[in-house]
Amino acid sequence: MKKEREQWGSRWGFILAAMGSAVGLGNIWRFSYAMGAGGGSTFLIIYLLSVLIIGFPVMLIEFAIGRRAQTDAIDAFKKLAPKSFWVVAGGMGVLAAFVILSFYGVIGGWSFKYIFSYLTGGVAGDTGGYFEAFVGSPIEPIGWQFLFMGVTVAIVMLGVQKGIETSSKWMMPILSILLILLAGYSLTLGGASEALTFMFHPDWSAFGDPSVYFAAVGQAFFTLSLGMGIMLTYGSYLSPKEKLTSSAAYIIVLDTLFAIIAGLVVFPALFAFDLDPTQGAGLVFVVLPTIFQNISGIGAIIGVAFFVLLALAALSSAISLLEVVVAYLIRRLGVSRKIATLGIGFVIFLVGVPSSLSQGAVSIEVFGDSFLDFMDKFSGNLLLPLGGLIIALYGTWSWKSDELLEQTDLKGTAIAPAILFFAKYVAPIAILVILVFGMLNW
Ligand code: PHE
Numbered sequence: 001m002k003k004e005r006e007q008w009g010s011r012w013g014f015i016l017a018a019m020g021s022a023v024g025l026g027n028i029w030r031f032s033y034a035m036g037a038g039g040g041s042t043f044l045i046i047y048l049l050s051v052l053i054i055g056f057p058v059m060l061i062e063f064a065i066g067r068r069a070q071t072d073a074i075d076a077f078k079k080l081a082p083k084s085f086w087v088v089a090g091g092m093g094v095l096a097a098f099v100i101l102s103f104y105g106v107i108g109g110w111s112f113k114y115i116f117s118y119l120t121g122g123v124a125g126d127t128g129g130y131f132e133a134f135v136g137s138p139i140e141p142i143g144w145q146f147l148f149m150g151v152t153v154a155i156v157m158l159g160v161q162k163g164i165e166t167s168s169k170w171m172m173p174i175l176s177i178l179l180i181l182l183a184g185y186s187l188t189l190g191g192a193s194e195a196l197t198f199m200f201h202p203d204w205s206a207f208g209d210p211s212v213y214f215a216a217v218g219q220a221f222f223t224l225s226l227g228m229g230i231m232l233t234y235g236s237y238l239s240p241k242e243k244l245t246s247s248a249a250y251i252i253v254l255d256t257l258f259a260i261i262a263g264l265v266v267f268p269a270l271f272a273f274d275l276d277p278t279q280g281a282g283l284v285f286v287v288l289p290t291i292f293q294n295i296s297g298i299g300a301i302i303g304v305a306f307f308v309l310l311a312l313a314a315l316s317s318a319i320s321l322l323e324v325v326v327a328y329l330i331r332r333l334g335v336s337r338k339i340a341t342l343g344i345g346f347v348i349f350l351v352g353v354p355s356s357l358s359q360g361a362v363s364i365e366v367f368g369d370s371f372l373d374f375m376d377k378f379s380g381n382l383l384l385p386l387g388g389l390i391i392a393l394y395g396t397w398s399w400k401s402d403e404l405l406e407q408t409d410l411k412g413t414a415i416a417p418a419i420l421f422f423a424k425y426v427a428p429i430a431i432l433v434i435l436v437f438g439m440l441n442w
Pocket residue numbers: 021022023024025026027100221222223224225226228230317318320321
């Protein structure tokens with residue numbers, strides 16, 4: 001007998017869980033370093049356009065496929081389009097989840113380490129040197145990565161529904177308030193005008209650089225958790241009467257605000273303290289402690305609060321990543337949830353070890369990037385957009401325009417013609433062109 005599939009407790013439960021997956025290290029850690037390296041405003045503009053023109057339609061299509069199929073990412077394509085090529089999107093999704101979680105666990109571990117450091121009064125003096133000494137150690141970051149993965153595994157093993165739904169309800173508001181306060185403070189440090197120019201004043205010459213498009217589109221997919229079947233799976237726990245359009249809009253607006261406000265925390269302080277925006281993966285771990293150091297008296301308390309919230313946001317995303325792989329293994333291999341979670345959690349941890357080591361302990365480079373950067377680019381900028389492309393093509397080719405509008409609840413809305421046009425023509429062509437140029441300019 002097949003068990004009745006679980007459903008979300010309420011529409012807000014669904015929206016919050018999807019937000020929990022979307023808002024994570026991608027909004028704070030990945031966004032600021034990708035934007036720093038991508039030249040600021042040019043990256044921001046292309047990222048915002050991608051969110052609107054590519055992210056919104058792809059998210060709607062993912063939700064719609066899930067709600068229609070009422071099953072996981074791979075099974076959904078098998079069910080809706082039996083014996084066809086489309087199922088590769090599901091397979092690639094599982095692969096992407098695996099790769100992303102391998103390095104996500106490393107950065108999640110760093111945030112655990114910083115909580116501990118602030119609790120024990122550790123991050124003092126030269127914050128850049130402190131960070132480098134930490135990631136340059138061959139053992140310590142791996143220990144923290146192991147701990148982060150262990151907590152992720154424990155939550156997924158217990159079943160996620162309650163944990164994610166309820167924790168998101170209080171976590172997101174606190175994290176937003178803290179970010180807004182920090183942004184306000186950071187803007188007073190003396191680097192505000194330089195930061196605002198960097199973030200919002202377009203540098204038209206940079207629009208000719210294909211690598212910025214590659215990075216910005218990849219960031220849009222990564223931060224919205226798109227292109228790998230997570231949103232499809234979350235949509236599958238919805239009952240057919242729930243409306244998708246406004247839910248997707250809430251998720252996208254909130255996720256984008258988080259990223260921009262994180263930028264307003266990081267960049268003003270960065271310019272005030274003369275730090276380098278292009279320093280890569282360590283950016284927030286160097287800039288934020290510099291800010292906290294400057295807040296006399298309560299800096300360490302704010303440091304603890306910030307990294308606790310960052311770690312929680314990272315956990316709710318890591319859980320969604322692990323769940324995709326676990327759900328697949330349980331169905332495919334017929335093993336128990338416990339065995340699947342423990343086994344694959346450990347394998348993903350092992351795959352993440354080279355990423356951890358590549359930050360200073362050992363030189364591991366692939367195509368000129370450190371192993372962590374390579375895994376990050378390979379999954380975020382390549383696998384996810386490719387997965388998104390296949391999902392968009394599936395949605396727009398297998399469903400006639402009218403049916404697509406109906407499935408996505410766009411029918412009769414004012415934005416329907418525009419979104420349909422984006423979904424059918426603009427998004428697929430843009431993704432394809434950007435992927436080809438991005439690959440050529442890796
Ligand atoms: N969206 C998450 C973040 O921004 C990361 C993520 C990517 C989670 C893909 C799930 C799937 O941190």
